[in-house]
Amino acid sequence: MKLTILGCYSATPRALTNTTSQVLEINNHMFLIDCGEGTQVQLRKHKIKFNRIKHIFISHLHGDHFFGLVGLISTFRLLTRETDLHIYGPKGIKEVITLQMKLSDSWTNYKLIFHELTSNNSELIFEDEVVEVYTIPLNHRVYTNGYLFKEKEGNRxxxxxxxxxxxxxxxxxxxxxxxxxxxxxxxxxxxxxxxxKPGKKSKSYAFCSDTMYKEDIVPIIKDVDVLYHESTFLEKHAHLASPTKHSTAKEAATIAKKANAGVLLLGHYSTRYDSLKPFKEEAQEVFKNVRLSQDGKVFDFN
Amino acid sequence: MKLTILGCYSATPRALTNTTSQVLEINNHMFLIDCGEGTQVQLRKHKIKFNRIKHIFISHLHGDHFFGLVGLISTFRLLTRETDLHIYGPKGIKEVITLQMKLSDSWTNYKLIFHELTSNNSELIFEDEVVEVYTIPLNHRVYTNGYLFKEKEGNRxxxxxxxxxxxxxxxxxxxxxxxxxxxxxxxxxxxxxxxxKPGKKSKSYAFCSDTMYKEDIVPIIKDVDVLYHESTFLEKHAHLASPTKHSTAKEAATIAKKANAGVLLLGHYSTRYDSLKPFKEEAQEVFKNVRLSQDGKVFDFN
Structure with missing residues (x-):
């Protein structure tokens, strides 16, 4: 299980930081999670083969998680892609992508399959022989889901x-x-x-962004190997986290602890902070095994 | 009159090249022309003050000229902009931007004024004491306008x-x-x-992208000081220019010659070419004063 952070900052892309997007490699799948503006350039920089991406999971329709999607779809077309592309995201995602294709009279020559989400309960949305993907209903200003990726148990x-x-x-x-x-x-x-004897231990990864502190997700992500949980703010700015429905590093760590996660990965930092070190320090007061996302960082969890 | 090229390549943004966007400074106005994905990052890189941009002109709704607009509008909001923003572009532009704001429940706190274009004739679309802007109807796969920016004659x-x-x-x-x-x-x-005695000579700039060779535009841009005309291909790929409704460098030069332009600025190069030198050479066989756009290049035409 390998995770490449293409972008992990909130709000707006800047010269040296990118908004949310990640690539999760798990059991030969390559899942793209969120797609902020500029994601296609980040994919190129990291030499990720466009054609290996067959499933894209969008958490919510705020620009910093989503504005790069139409460009990526469009580039796939220019690269004469033929492979089906599955897109999972909130209701409305199909309409907005389709409208842009209609206005530019640029239809894909590959099959674009939308899986629009509306439920407020965790659902199994993808399954094959090796992997299952579940939604993790989050609490943000608009309808938002995290995603739980689980390897199936290997053969004994x-x-x-x-x-x-x-x-x-x-x-x-x-x-x-x-x-x-x-x-x-x-x-x-x-x-x-x-x-x-038991086979290879199956791995799991939970992506939780954006959300305010929400304890209801703990049973869904219980014992997850790696938990990415947004930490837009530090506790000293908790008064900003609450109205914007974001979390602090301490809150992310509290969820990690309650869920008995293996590793907590922080991210979606507000661009107001010059250093990320205080995020790790604040989280480690609650939960020991904390890592910091950074644009371009690759985590190998095998 | 100063022109900053933020991006001048066709099709898709890449690590080192950007799709179409330019900033034209003319008589204290700062006009943004087209807005490919990543334009906001390019604006930051070139230290262009976001708040000085009050008018954005979009030629057509293909992604490489337009996918950066919604992100820029969104960033203006996050920067708590209060200044009105005027957007000129093909009909449909309002619907697609508004839909994305609706889905993300992120309305601007400044006034967003759309000027949707539908005419196939050249129109005066902006005028104040110092500048006039006219459309230049082009011939591309979708409804497309170039734009002619003219300083008004100065006082005698x-x-x-x-x-x-x-x-x-x-x-x-x-x-x-x-x-x-x-x-x-x-x-x-x-x-x-x-x-x-005559006052300061007034300058003019014509932006013509994307279009196939279209002689009808010559009277509109007659005697223009600087003509940016797309040259997606070289003549050796003229067989590609025609079905995609693009121009070759030679065709761009022919328009410049017929229009008696002062300078021809080439751009919107296909990413298939490793070197831009042949574009200049090919154009100069027809028209002498040729310059090459390049990302980040600033042209001072005073």
Whole structure:
């Protein structure tokens, strides 16, 4: 599981900082999460193959999370993309993208599939053999979802000595890998755990931006390996966090602690701060394992 | 008259090149012309004061001329702008900007005034004491206008010796500056040219992008001081220019020659070309005074 931060600042893109966008590589998927203005240039800078992006998840329709999407879609077209593109985001996203394509008379030659979200409950919105993606309903000024990406449990590993000792026919090995109990050559039922070990531990990543402190999300992200939680402000500016429905570093850490997260990744910093160090320090008073997002930073969580 | 090229490439923004946007400073006005994705970052890089921009002219609704507009409008809001902003562009521009503001529930606290264009004839769309702006109807895949910016003729200069010799009362000096003939103290009509000289020569700038070769624009831009004319392709790729409704460098030069322009400024280069030198060479076979736009280049035409 590898995460590339393309942009992690709030409000407006500037010469050296970008608004929110991330690429999550998980089990050979390459998911784009949010798409602030300039994301396509960031993707190029980081040499991410455009064609590997098949799913884009947009948290909400504020510009700093979304204004780069139409340009990216348009560039995909110019690059003669043929691969389907799935876009997940709040209701309205289809209308605004389609209107811009209509006005520029520039229709995609690939299939553009919108999955518009309206629910206020966590939903499974994507699933294949290896990964599941759930929404995390957040509390912001407009309808907003975070996203939880979960690797599926890998196959169990056979302990080949124990399997042979138990006199199990090879035809049942696949069933054993899938976690089933099987009947051996002597007609005896063999419990799966007796002859197999757990497979590779599956990883999970939760993206939570933008949101004010919302404890309701804790059960959804419980035990997540990596939690990205916005920390637009420090506690000394908590009076700004509340009316704008953002969080402080301390609040992000509190959620991480309650959710028993493995790592807390901070981001979506207000551009008022010159240094990010105080964000880490403030969060670490509540939760130890804190990392700071920075534009261009790549986190390898394997 | 000063022109800053923020971006002059076609199609898509890349790490080192930007799509179309320019700032024209003329008689204390600061006009923004087109607004590709990333324009706000380019404005910051070139230290252009956001608040001085009061009029934005959009040629057409293709992304490389327009996708940066909503972000800029949004950033103006975050910077608590109060100054009115006038936007000139094709019909539809109001709907798409308004929809994006509605979806993000982010209304501007300044007045946003749209001037939607639909005519296929050249129109005067802006005028004050010092400048006039006309549309230049172009021929592209979607409805497109270039823009002609003209300084108004400056006041005529009094030759104070001749004025006094002609026995003209001071009360008439303003009339003389404005070019009128006046009656002197002896009741004799004095021809303006006898006692005044022409004022500062007024400058003009024509922006023509995107368009295929269109001779109809020649009378509109006749004798223009500086003509920016797109040259997406070289002649060797003329077979690409025609179906995409773009021009070659040679065609741009032909328009410059027929219009008797002072300077031809090329731009909107296809990103397929590694060097811009051949554009200049090709154009100079037809028209001598050719300059190449380049991102970040500032042209002082005084």
């Amino acid at each position: 590993k056979l302990d080949i000595n124990l399997v042979e000792e138990a006199n199990i026919d090879m035809a049942y090995y696949r069933k054993l890998q899938q976690g089933f109990d099987v009947v051996n050559e002597d007609g005896v039922l063999i419990a799966n755990e007796k002859v197999t | 200069k009094l030759d104070i010796n001749l004025v006094e010799e002609a026995n003209i009362d001071m009360a008439y000096y303003r009339k003389l500056q404005q070019g009128f003939d006046v009656v002197n103290e002896d009741g004799v009509l004095i021809a303006n040219e006898k006692v005044t």
